[in-house]
Amino acid sequence: MYELALRALPTELRRRHGSAMEALFVREFERAGRSGPLRRAWAGAAGVWDVLRRGMYERWRGRKRSRRRPSLERYFDDIRHGIRSLRRSAAFTATAVTVLALGIGTATAVWVAFHAVVLEELPIGDPDRVVALSVQGRSSEALAFTVAEIAALHGESRTLREVAGVAGFGAEAIPSTEGGRPLVLNMSRVTGNFFEVLGARPVLGRLLRPGDGDEGAARVAVISYRTWRGAFGGDPAVVGRRVTQTRYQESYTIVGVAPPGLGYPVGADYWIAAGPRDPVHAVARLAGEATPETARAELLSLARILDGRRSESRSPAAATVQPLSEAALGDAKPALVAVTAAVGLLLLIACVNVGNLILMRAAGRSPEVMVRRALGAGSAGVARLFLAEGALLGAASGGLGLALAVGLLRLLPTLAPAALPRTEMIGLSGAPVAVALALTTLAVLLSCVGPALSATRPDVASALRIDGRSGTGTKGRLRLRRTLVGAQVALAVVLLFGAGLLARSLERLTRLDLGYDARKVAIVELGLNREGREGALETFALLEGVMERMRGVPGVTAATPLMFRPFAGETGIFAARPMAEGQSEAEAASNPRVPLEVGGSELFRALGIPILRGRGLLETDLDGAARVAIVSESVAERLWPDTDPIGQRIRLVTNEAAWWTVVGVAGETRFRRLREPTPTIYLSFRQLHILPGVWTVAVRTADGLAPVLPAMSRAVHDLDPRVHVWRVGTLEEHLARGPLAQPRMSAFLLSGFALSALLLAAIGLYGVMTLTVRERTHELGVRRALGASANRLRIDVLADALTVTGAGLFAGLGAALVVSRLLGTLLFGVGPTDPVTLVGVSATLLAVAALAAYLPARRTIRVDPLRALRNV
Amino acid sequence: MKPHWFYILLSVSSSPRYGTAIHDDVRELSGGEVRLWPATLYGSLEELAGRRWLEEVPDHERPEGIAGRERFYRLTPAGRATLESEVGRMESLAGVARARLADAGADV
Numbered sequence: 007m008y009e010l011a012l013r014a015l016p017t018e019l020r021r022r023h024g025s026a027m028e029a030l031f032v033r034e035f036e037r038a039g040r041s042g043p044l045r046r047a048w049a050g051a052a053g054v055w056d057v058l059r060r061g062m063y064e065r066w067r068g069r070k071r072s073r074r075r076p077s078l079e080r081y082f083d084d085i086r087h088g089i090r091s092l093r094r095s096a097a098f099t100a101t102a103v104t105v106l107a108l109g110i111g112t113a114t115a116v117w118v119a120f121h122a123v124v125l126e127e128l129p130i131g132d133p134d135r136v137v138a139l140s141v142q143g144r145s146s147e148a149l150a151f152t153v154a155e156i157a158a159l160h161g162e163s164r165t166l167r168e169v170a171g172v173a174g175f176g177a178e179a180i181p182s183t184e185g186g187r188p189l190v191l192n193m194s195r196v197t198g199n200f201f202e203v204l205g206a207r208p209v210l211g212r213l214l215r216p217g218d219g220d221e222g223a224a225r226v227a228v229i230s231y232r233t234w235r236g237a238f239g240g241d242p243a244v245v246g247r248r249v250t251q252t253r254y255q256e257s258y259t260i261v262g263v264a265p266p267g268l269g270y271p272v273g274a275d276y277w278i279a280a281g282p283r284d285p286v287h288a289v290a291r292l293a294g295e296a297t298p299e300t301a302r303a304e305l306l307s308l309a310r311i312l313d314g315r316r317s318e319s320r321s322p323a324a325a326t327v328q329p330l331s332e333a334a335l336g337d338a339k340p341a342l343v344a345v346t347a348a349v350g351l352l353l354l355i356a357c358v359n360v361g362n363l364i365l366m367r368a369a370g371r372s373p374e375v376m377v378r379r380a381l382g383a384g385s386a387g388v389a390r391l392f393l394a395e396g397a398l399l400g401a402a403s404g405g406l407g408l409a410l411a412v413g414l415l416r417l418l419p420t421l422a423p424a425a426l427p428r429t430e431m432i433g434l435s436g437a438p439v440a441v442a443l444a445l446t447t448l449a450v451l452l453s454c455v456g457p458a459l460s461a462t463r464p465d466v467a468s469a470l471r472i473d474g475r476s477g478t479g480t481k482g483r484l485r486l487r488r489t490l491v492g493a494q495v496a497l498a499v500v501l502l503f504g505a506g507l508l509a510r511s512l513e514r515l516t517r518l519d520l521g522y523d524a525r526k527v528a529i530v531e532l533g534l535n536r537e538g539r540e541g542a543l544e545t546f547a548l549l550e551g552v553m554e555r556m557r558g559v560p561g562v563t564a565a566t567p568l569m570f571r572p573f574a575g576e577t578g579i580f581a582a583r584p585m586a587e588g589q590s591e592a593e594a595a596s597n598p599r600v601p602l603e604v605g606g607s608e609l610f611r612a613l614g615i616p617i618l619r620g621r622g623l624l625e626t627d628l629d630g631a632a633r634v635a636i637v638s639e640s641v642a643e644r645l646w647p648d649t650d651p652i653g654q655r656i657r658l659v660t661n662e663a664a665w666w667t668v669v670g671v672a673g674e675t676r677f678r679r680l681r682e683p684t685p686t687i688y689l690s691f692r693q694l695h696i697l698p699g700v701w702t703v704a705v706r707t708a709d710g711l712a713p714v715l716p717a718m719s720r721a722v723h724d725l726d727p728r729v730h731v732w733r734v735g736t737l738e739e740h741l742a743r744g745p746l747a748q749p750r751m752s753a754f755l756l757s758g759f760a761l762s763a764l765l766l767a768a769i770g771l772y773g774v775m776t777l778t779v780r781e782r783t784h785e786l787g788v789r790r791a792l793g794a795s796a797n798r799l800r801i802d803v804l805a806d807a808l809t810v811t812g813a814g815l816f817a818g819l820g821a822a823l824v825v826s827r828l829l830g831t832l833l834f835g836v837g838p839t840d841p842v843t844l845v846g847v848s849a850t851l852l853a854v855a856a857l858a859a860y861l862p863a864r865r866t867i868r869v870d871p872l873r874a875l876r877n878v
Numbered sequence: 879m880k881p882h883w884f885y886i887l888l889s890v891s892s893s894p895r896y897g898t899a900i901h902d903d904v905r906e907l908s909g910g911e912v913r914l915w916p917a918t919l920y921g922s923l924e925e926l927a928g929r930r931w932l933e934e935v936p937d938h939e940r941p942e943g944i945a946g947r948e949r950f951y952r953l954t955p956a957g958r959a960t961l962e963s964e965v966g967r968m969e970s971l972a973g974v975a976r977a978r979l980a981d982a983g984a985d986v
Contacts, residue, residue, distance in 0.1 A: 015917060019924060026897050026948070027916035033898070034915075056915030064921060 008032075011054045014061030016068060027057075041134050041329075044343075048125055055444065084394035092395060098367055099399070102360045105766065106403035106453070109356030110445050111410025112759075116349040117445070118411070118438040119418055120342055122431035128331055129265035131205025132291075137298055138172075138270075138333035139288040141309040144323045147581055147599045150285030153197060153219075155312050159288060162311075165296035165304045170203040171286030172196050177273040181252040181533035181700060181732045189237055189249065190733065192273045195280035201228070201264070203291055204330075209234070211245040211262030219279030226278070227258035231266035232430040233275040249276065252533040252732075266434055269427040272336040289330065302327040321595065338426055340832050341752040344508075347828070348501055348759045353445065355497045357452040359766045360399070362490045364454060366777055368392070396454025404446030411438050484778070491770045492814035498763035499818025499851060500825055505760035506843040507826055507836055508753040514835035515749055521675035521683060523614030524737040528711040529571050530556075532701040532722065533732035546629070546692060549701060552729060553606055555721040556705060561714040564612035564706040566605045567691050571702050572677050572737060573744035580696070584687065586645045587655040587665065600641055601684050602658070603677075604691040610636075610672065612706045620652045620670030627690040636670040636688040644685070656687075680745035681834060700732065711736055752832060764851070767814075768858040775807050775862040800863045807859030808852070815851055819844065879964050885912050886922055887931060887953060887961045894935050896948035897923065923951060931957030 008031050012020055031053045038049035092099045127133050141149045151159065153171055160169040173195035180193045198220075201213035213228050227249055229238065238244045250257045258278055270289075280286060292301060306325040313322055332339070368375075375388055415438065419429045532552065534545075549567055556565040569580055581601045585594035609615075610622040618639060627634050635656060642651040655665040666689070674683040707714050711734065719731045735743075742750070779786075786799055826838040836843065885904040889895060895903060900923075901914050914922075926932050935950035953961070 012917075015921070019921060022924070022949075023897070023916075023920035027920055030898050030901060030916045030919070053915055057917040060917035060921045067925075 007050075008035075008053060008057070011057045014058050016061075016064050019064060044125060081394075084390050085398065087391060088394035088398045091391075092398060095367065098363060102363050102399055103403045103406065105356045106360055106399065106446075106449055107406035107410060108762070109353040110403055110407030110442060110449055111414065113349045113353040113445050114407060114411035114438050114442045115414035115418065116346050118415060118435055118441055119432050120346040121441075122435045123426070123428045124335065124339060124342055126267060126428075126431055126435075128204075128270075128334060129206055129267050130330070133331055134329065135292045136204060136330040137290055137292060137301060137327050138330050139166075139290060139301070139305050139325065139327050141305065141322045142324045142326070143320055143599060144596075146324065148287070149309070149320050149322055150287060151312070153280060153282050153284060153286060156197060156286060156288055158312060159305075159308055160290075162308055163290075163293075163301075163304060165293055165301040166288075166290040167293040168199070168203040169288050169290040170197045170200040171280060171284075172200065172271055172289055173280055173284050173286055177271045177275070179700075179733075181531075183250050183252060184237075184247065188732075191233060191237065191249070191275040193251075194271050194274035194277050195284050195286075196277050197286065198279050200277065200289065203289060204268070205291075206265055206268055208262040209265055210242070211260070213262050213264065214277060214279055219281060223279070225256060225258045226261045227276045228262045228264055228278075229260055229276040230264050230268065230274060230430075232269075234263045235430065235433075237275075252535055255535055267428050267431045268334075270330060270334040272334065272427050298327040298329065319595065334427060336427055337831070338748070340828075340830060341748055344504065344752060344829055344832060345755050347825075348504060348756050351497050351501050352759045352763055353449065354452070355494055355501075355763045355766050357449045358490050358494045358497070359453075359770050360449075361453040361456060362487060362494070362770050362773065364392075364396075365487050365490070366773055369777065393454065396450050399454065400446050400450035403449070404442055407446065408439065408442040411442055484781075487774050487777075488810050491767070491774050492810050492817070494763075494767040494770045495811055495814025495851065495855070496818035496821065498760070498767040499815055499847060500822045501756070501760040501763045502847045502850065503819070503822035503826060503843060504829060505753070505756040506847050507829060507833055507838065507840060508749070508756050510836045510840065510843055511832065511834040512746075512749045512753040515680060515746060518676060518680065520677070521615060521673050522677065524741060526707050526710055527613065527737040528705045528707060528714075529568075529735055529737055529740055530703045530705055530718070530731060531571060531733040532703065533730050534701060535728040546695070548726060548729070549691070550606075551725055552701070552722055553703070555725050556703065556718055557608075559714050559717045559721055561708050562705055562718070563708055564608040566607075566609040566612045566704050568702040568704050569602070569604050569696070571700075572740050573680065574678075582658040582687075584641075584645065584656045584658055587657075598644065598685070600687050601678060602694070603686050603688050604694050604696060605688060606691055609688065609704075612704045613675075613677070614706070615675055616673040618671045618673055620668075622670055622672075623688070623690050628692045629695075631693075633664060633666045633693050634669045634690065635666040636672050637668055638672050638674050638683075638686045638688075640674055640683070640685040641687060642668075642671050658687075680741070701729075704737070749832070749834070764854055767851075768854050771807060771811065771855055772858040772861065774810070775803065775859045776865075778806065779803060779862045779865055803863040804856065804859055807855060807863070811852065811855035811859075815848060819848070822847075879960075882912060882914055882918065882922060883926060884961070884964060886914075886919075886926060887957055890932055890951050891953045891958065891961060894950040894952040896950050898948075900951070926957070927951070929956075930954055931960055 008028060012024055012027065015024075035046065035049050035053065039046035128136075130136060141151075143149050151171065156169055156171040160166065163169070177192035177194040179190055182189050182191055182193075196214065198214050198216040198218040202215065206213060208228070209231060211228075214226070217223060218226055229244070229249075234240060234244060238247070241247070244260055245262060247260050248257045249260065258276075260276075264277070288305075290301075292298070302325050305327060306322060309322040309325060313319055335342075378388055378391075415432060418432060553565050553567065556562055581599040583594070583597050583599045585591075585597065589597075603609075605612075605623060607623050607625040607627070610617055617636070620636070622636060623634070637645070637651060645651070645656070646654055651668050651671055654668045656668065657665060672686070672688060675686065676683050677686075678684040705711075705714075705718070715731075715734060722729050722731060782803075789799060790796070823839055829838060882904070885907055886900060888907060889900045889903040897916075897919060901919055904912050904914055923932070927934065931954060932951045933954050935952055940950055
């Protein structure tokens with residue numbers, strides 16, 4: 007491939023340095039390959055682009071040197087002629103420019119976004135050597151370290167040179183204010199050496215440093231570049247401003263701004279120093295020869311040693327070590343890759359489509375070409391005419407495409423799901439002129455050059471037969487057109503299949519039985535200024551009062567506190583390993599960790615979770631009363647496979663004294679994760695004293711959220727002015743913005759691309775069939791005269807179209823079945839070879855193809871045999 | 879002067895080097911910023927040799943112990959003069975800029 011590209015260079019340069027260039031390229035290519043297939047592909051593209059660019063430059067230089075001035079007038083002549091000829095066929099020009107501009111525009115925008123978000127390196131030193139490490143327990147739950155354990159890890163590891171800690175719950179939205187205005191910012195706690203380990207440099211001020219987390223140290227925060235540009239309007243004097251967290255009225259002084267693109271943990275808006283007791287995961291720089299694999303093995307054994315020093319064993323079972331560049335993308339990468347690949351395919355289809363248009367137009371221009379040749383124009387002269395037209399088409403569509411891309415890129419940050427990381431990098435990538443230029447060149451090469459070359463070699467014999475009875479296309483060119491249509495069909499099939507799989511996954515996801523009734527449930531998050539408030543019990547009494555007030559609002563039918571807002575990610579899952587009465591400690595150690603939920607007496611009514619046996623929570627389940635628990639079905643089956651769970655007792659922590667009595671069994675729910683139900687133990691919030699930073703309340707309403715919201719806010723504020731409604735949203739919105747956002751976005755985008763592809767393929771097929779019928783007029787007329795029925799002829803033409811489509815479909819399905827494996831984690835409930843999608847795509851395509859071919863086929867019966875024969 | 883020319887000249891100014899070595903050296907000199915892809919690198923070498931700013935080391939003068947087929951390049955006196963005048967230009971430019979920024983009271 008590279009060898010082939012080198013032909014773009016002048017012979018002399020290639021002779022002297024060709025092998026050295028190839029050797030250097032191969033070395034760089036392989037080096038890039040070590041940091042993943044994407045970087046390898048990027049290096050390959052960069053290498054080829056370098057050769058092409060240099061080739062053009064060298065040729066320009068060579069020409070300048072030899073002082074052989076090209077006759078400028080001749081170029082202008084070509085261009086003038088091209089403009090005239092394009093204007094004459096305005097419909098063709100408009101179609102070609104539109105199709106190409108749409109292809110170039112979307113491809114440019116998506117590629118720029120993809121490059122900025124995925125390929126642009128993290129703004130840290132030697133990013134390939136920085137990894138995110140985590141340890142999992144037996145039921146693959148994440149096990150966090152303490153800050154002290156991070157230090158021990160650093161001391162004992164041979165594979166990690168420097169180790170920092172990042173709070174295990176990632177970036178967490180905290181109600182805060184800045185100078186009186188409320189903010190929604192995601193806070194992340196990291197150890198003071200976090201930025202040092204990364205080797206990041208601040209944009210403004212300073213970053214965190216060791217000691218910032220020490221007892222008595224000043225409270226400082228580093229804000230992300232995105233936050234600086236957004237919430238703080240890019241204020242150059244932002245250093246020194248203060249962010250105040252509402253709950254304890256703690257103020258953090260901003261000391262600096264992190265570099266753009268440092269989106270780790272995913273979603274972090276600002277970083278503060280972690281306290282010594284915060285649970286953290288590790289981020290580390292690999293030592294000398296260490297690889298992620300050796301680090302993983304060592305991490306697991308060290309985690310086991312550290313675990314042995316804990317009072318309660320958590321039995322680490324697995325460890326993962328991930329390059330930070332991947333961790334910073336979260337789970338967004340597969341969708342971004344799929345969308346980018348889809349856009350590439352769409353551009354390819356657009357090029358093939360326009361190529362086909364040019365071919366068809368060329369077929370009609372055969373006489374013109376012949377006349378020019380007869381008047382003495384050489385092959386090159388004729389080719390230049392077509393190339394000039396190609397260049398004009400390219401310039402027009404490239405310009406339009408660039409404008410479209412700029413518009414799309416400006417829209418993108420507002421359209422992209424909030425969970426998309428590193429979007430600030432898109433705005434920083436400047437005008438995508440180079441990308442648009444490269445893609446336009448590619449598109450013109452693909453769509454114009456081939457047809458132009460083919461058109462300049464008209465079959466002299468056939469064109470000279472002025473009767474044109476044998477048609478305007480030679481067999482070879484007809485075959486080329488059919489191949490192009492077949493290729494379009496094949497590419498469209500790949501896109502359709504991918505889109506179909508994603509759409510089916512989305513459908514499966516939205517049709518899931520949630521296990522609760524999400525309609526008309528609002529999630530209200532309350533901010534609380536707890537400054538000066540004593541004791542947990544009093545706080546819980548206040549929360550109970552808030553519940554009381556909320557229930558009193560007309561239109562509210564039930565209200566309950568929750569642990570966290572739903573679908574808050576793994577962050578929102580608080581788990582314990584229960585021990586059933588009668589189990590030995592060893593047996594208990596093999597129990598899975600089970601997520602805990604807290605709620606009030608109306609928990610099950612507010613969410614609509616069915617109680618299968620026993621009872622739910624009661625108002626009497628207060629602090630001091632007998633401790634009760636309701637378990638979900640799967641927990642009951644796991645702990646008491648043979649006995650009645652009601653009346654059994656559990657401990658939440660093995661060596662804790664308190665026993666909780668199971669009083670009810672509830673149905674399984676998908677409240678924390680959508681893709682699988684979460685086994686759950688439900689407890690009364692008056693008995694399990696946990697104080698999350700935000701009070702989350704689920705409210706079931708009679709007629710939706712809007713009518714009750716003002717009264718609710720007022721009621722809460724009237725009770726205690728320190729409590730305020732911070733964020734509200736319906737449960738359905740939480741579903742849509744959380745676990746459904748990414749599947750919906752990718753299914754939506756891919757379906758759009760696939761429909762465009764289908765439309766283009768149909769247009770291509772229609773064009774070719776129209777031309778074929780026109781060319782076969784004579785033949786069809788003869789057959790008609792000889793007694794063939796109109797139906798027979800129509801079927802013939804349709805069969806012809808379906809052969810082309812069928813071949814394309816077949817090739818496309820083959821490719822689609824291979825490519826669909828790449829969708830991997832994006833799929834849910836359907837396999838990458840899903841037969842339903844397969845049949846659906848084939849049927850859709852054949853139907854559209856039949857329709858596209860039917861219109862031209864209908865014309866065959868209108869062929870008047872006499873006219874067809876006479877028409878000489 | 880084009881930045882990559884500057885880096886190439888700078889790279890061969892201390893000792894004769896061949897293509898791949900220049901590539902690695904330039905990458906290091908520029909702190910990873912400048913990456914010379916093969917065609918740019920060798921094309922520029924030819925171009926600079928054409929300007930007589932650097933020259934290919936004849937075989938009998940090749941550095942000892944290296945017997946490969948690599949073409950070594952070294953700086954010519956003309957190249958050194960050009961490089962030095964370029965460095966001088968950059969220095970005076972930086973001086974002017976710093977003075978102006980200090981006048982404006984900006985934080986340098």
